[in-house]
Amino acid sequence: MFNLEYTEHSVMAVRPVSGDLFELIVDRNDLEFLPGDCVAIYTDSEKSRPYSIASGSNENELRFVIRSMDGGEVSPWLAERRPKDTLRITSPFGWFRPGQGIDDASFHFLATGTGIAPFLSYMHTFKTPPASCLYGVRHAADAIGLSMLHGFCPTRLAVSREHAAGHYNGRITGLLDTLPLDEAAHYYCCGLESMVNEVSEWLQQHGVDLMQIHREVFFHG
Known part of the structure; x- marks a missing residue:
């Protein structure tokens, strides 16, 4: 392959x-x-x-x-x-660079499931936090590094398949209205294609330039 x-x-x-x-x-x-x-x-x-x-x-x-x-x-x-x-x-490959190469612009992370991985890597490497992080999982127990994320930046967890105390019940897209919008900000989306596409479309509809929406689609196998 x-x-x-x-x-x-x-x-x-x-x-x-x-x-x-x-x-x-x-x-x-x-x-x-x-x-x-x-x-x-x-x-x-x-x-x-x-x-x-x-x-x-x-x-x-x-x-x-x-x-x-x-x-x-x-x-x-x-x-x-x-x-x-x-x-x-x-050897490593890819072009997804969360929070990198954007000078002093603010940025936001949006992830579902294993799509949190590159954001965990960022958090373990750099000191500058994103302005916010939206993280979607099926079950609350699926969330990885949540306590560290909470300590690093404002984080909201969406749990889609159960009611978990203190967390939003539903898909991550149900939290988009809480996402701060800034014409100079960058938005990094990583996870399943359906989420990435839906978030990208929502951001563009709310005036975010496509060049400031960074996408990484995950597949499983």
């Missing part, structure tokens, strides 16, 4: 988060990357999928937030890895 060079990395841990969601942690092995970068991870049968790095660019490990999909060719295999297993990981 990918023709990039790869390096070998030792699995440090596979940490269950909730249900089919887990964190994969591997040694960094000197891999250089920027927040927002993706890598492809290979299985023993040469199948691969891209995953966004969730760790900071100065940390000694690489972390990934992964949902194990029924019938998937890669994610269920990764969920079964054990410490000291070896994974082949490509």
